[in-house]
Amino acid sequence: MELTKFGHSCVRVEDGNRSLVIDPGAFSDVDSALYGADAILITHEHMDHLDPDKVGDALRRDSRLRVWGPQGALDKLGRLGDQAVAVHGGESFEAAGFAVQTFGDNHAVIHPLTPTIANVGYFVGDAVYHPGDSLVIPPFDVSNLLLPAMAPWAKVSELIDYAVAARAQRVHPIHDFLVKDVYFNVLVNNMNPIIEPFGIEYVPFDEPISV
Secondary structure, X not given: OEEEXXXXXXXXXXXXXXXXXXXXXXOOOHHHHHOOOOEEEOOOOOOOOOOHHXXXXXXXXXXXXXXXXXXXXXXXXXXXXXHEEEOOOOOEEEEOOEEEEEEOOEOOOXXXXXXXXXXXXXXXXXXXXXXXXXXXXXOXXXXXXXXXXXXXXXXXXXXXXXXXXXXXXXEEEEOOOOOOHHHHHHHHHHHHHHHHHHOOEEOOOOOOEEO
């Protein structure tokens, strides 16, 4: 399988003629990510993870395209009939020929007074886990973890601990549209000395990644 990042949290997973896209949001190159895709997985409804206009247009143009996500996210796409499937944590299904498992039900807490919305993480093809905006840990080792690099709901120490707790072999940064190079240097310089003794490798999306 090959992972290609199209900005922020949007990652396309391809294997031969199969392809699915996770979190095509407003900070991403949505049109390029969705071109020729067979399926879409949405972790939650925030605009940086779901561009409802572009995703909705893509679904209406291509009746074979399917989307999975929490009901709140799907509601933003309008009426799509059997093209849209609502999911919760603890489910298993197939999307574009990939085995998919879901984990978690809630977005990480931004502030106690901020309303909580649904968030579902996706483990795709027994190889890559996209948590969306959460730090939910699947009950097994994660070979490739898409690790949020910065978020209003997490500290650097929590993100580093998450990579270790998820027993990841490799971590690939996402959720980074607002990140400057200097912050990445701070993150990596603090993270690598901690994760490397656990056998975890930091692998940025400088080019498509084979998993």
